[in-house]
Amino acid sequence: MIKSDTLIYLASRSPRRRKLLKQLGIIFRSFSVNTIEEVLDGEHPVDCVKRLALEKMNRAKKNVRNSIIITADTIVVLDKEVIGKPKNRKDAINILSLLSGRVHTVYTGFCVFNQKTNKSIIDFEKTKVEFRTINKDEIIDYVESGSPMDKAGAYGIQDDFGAVFVKRIDGCYYNVVGLPLTKLYNALRKLT
Amino acid sequence: MIKSDTLIYLASRSPRRRKLLKQLGIIFRSFSVNTIEEVLDGEHPVDCVKRLALEKMNRAKKNVRNSIIITADTIVVLDKEVIGKPKNRKDAINILSLLSGRVHTVYTGFCVFNQKTNKSIIDFEKTKVEFRTINKDEIIDYVESGSPMDKAGAYGIQDDFGAVFVKRIDGCYYNVVGLPLTKLYNALRKLT
Numbered sequence: 001m002i003k004s005d006t007l008i009y010l011a012s013r014s015p016r017r018r019k020l021l022k023q024l025g026i027i028f029r030s031f032s033v034n035t036i037e038e039v040l041d042g043e044h045p046v047d048c049v050k051r052l053a054l055e056k057m058n059r060a061k062k063n064v065r066n067s068i069i070i071t072a073d074t075i076v077v078l079d080k081e082v083i084g085k086p087k088n089r090k091d092a093i094n095i096l097s098l099l100s101g102r103v104h105t106v107y108t109g110f111c112v113f114n115q116k117t118n119k120s121i122i123d124f125e126k127t128k129v130e131f132r133t134i135n136k137d138e139i140i141d142y143v144e145s146g147s148p149m150d151k152a153g154a155y156g157i158q159d160d161f162g163a164v165f166v167k168r169i170d171g172c173y174y175n176v177v178g179l180p181l182t183k184l185y186n187a188l189r190k191l192t
Numbered sequence: 193m194i195k196s197d198t199l200i201y202l203a204s205r206s207p208r209r210r211k212l213l214k215q216l217g218i219i220f221r222s223f224s225v226n227t228i229e230e231v232l233d234g235e236h237p238v239d240c241v242k243r244l245a246l247e248k249m250n251r252a253k254k255n256v257r258n259s260i261i262i263t264a265d266t267i268v269v270l271d272k273e274v275i276g277k278p279k280n281r282k283d284a285i286n287i288l289s290l291l292s293g294r295v296h297t298v299y300t301g302f303c304v305f306n307q308k309t310n311k312s313i314i315d316f317e318k319t320k321v322e323f324r325t326i327n328k329d330e331i332i333d334y335v336e337s338g339s340p341m342d343k344a345g346a347y348g349i350q351d352d353f354g355a356v357f358v359k360r361i362d363g364c365y366y367n368v369v370g371l372p373l374t375k376l377y378n379a380l381r382k383l384t
Binding site: 001161185 | 319
């Protein structure tokens, strides 16, 4: 699908993102970049995820040369409040209780940069996600599994429990997993 | 999640359905049932998928005893026209060309029947799927991969190409893969 003579790097430590990129049949390497993932006062979610993807790119591009680099950042927003990764199990329980029976929005910003041509694309995707009402026992069982701990919003839509917490989505599914595949694929086609 | 003393059977030959049910951590066995999957004149898609799920159940329940059985049927509808599995590669190319740049609807009907209690649930799920404009080369590459051939609508949203053909969905993602997990999970909780 994407055939590139230029090496492709995914600058993300997320195993979900690596899996999604593999699904596209793209051959790539990955490394992680450290950024402080904080939301600025009054910053719109779209500006936030694009800024964080760009900040990650600015760090990532120091690590490799003559390559195509991909960075991304995902946040979960409920009632204009950004929900990050849970701090601990109690926090995960609180987050999932908040999401129960309601609609939240997942934003992913991403950046693709071709170091050879010096061309880049920065874009975002947004998906609405509706949870069914979930009960305390289900939440505790899920948190006990450990899976929510490294995920924004304390759930993975591709998980065992995550899959049956979500009633419906409106938008790109893969964006909720961590990478908006269709938009990313189009960006890669333009830059390879 | 679902802990049942009663054996669970999935009466479907679809590897996607088996994978989805495994994702829920459900222990089950599977076998296939043969039904003529045809749409009756003037039949609404909802009636059609529920009827076909029930017809499959009527056959399936003769094969096992004292068990919980799951059957399902998925169809793709574009402009009130039901699109089945492609007959051959040329048909797959035609179907994908039709879906390009447009919105279609995926319906799955499912039936869960507990032979011990004689209780059953029959329900359906519907999801709107929007394709981006896809070009002839992409369609041919995808059809060459062989993947579209056993799938209603000639695509799998979970495939390499399928994933990047879909721009957005409105509804349950897993319904498009072949089983509406959240609704099915709720049905199983009620019947186990």
